Amino acid sequence: MTNSINTPERRQSERLRVNLPVSFEQFYGLKTKQASLTRDISTSGLRMNVDGYFPLNTQFSFNLDLPEIQKKINGIIQITWAQRISYSDRYQMGLKFCGMLPEEKNVLKDYLCKIKSRISS
Numbered sequence: 001m002t003n004s005i006n007t008p009e010r011r012q013s014e015r016l017r018v019n020l021p022v023s024f025e026q027f028y029g030l031k032t033k034q035a036s037l038t039r040d041i042s043t044s045g046l047r048m049n050v051d052g053y054f055p056l057n058t059q060f061s062f063n064l065d066l067p068e069i070q071k072k073i074n075g076i077i078q079i080t081w082a083q084r085i086s087y088s089d090r091y092q093m094g095l096k097f098c099g100m101l102p103e104e105k106n107v108l109k110d111y112l113c114k115i116k117s118r119i120s121s
Contacts, residue, residue: 062077
């Protein structure tokens, strides 16, 4: 698989452009709690915009709202990349899921399959 600039795709799973409410809090150091919307999401991670910079590999506890099925999932996410948004103090971050219960992984997988089939129709 290749991306739009013909370089090999490194993602483990396909991302869907879905805006879901997510709140997160840093594990170590300052207990910074924030809320955002996902820009895209897959079974292995998500992308979102945040206020301020966090170093690579920073871990957060997260709570992801799946409003269409009235469920929330939570676990641990870790920053894999971060990029400052031009003319802003905000950053766009890519994060991988690194700690979720198997039941919650299944809920997310089923939810994304439903979204994908709806988008494809």
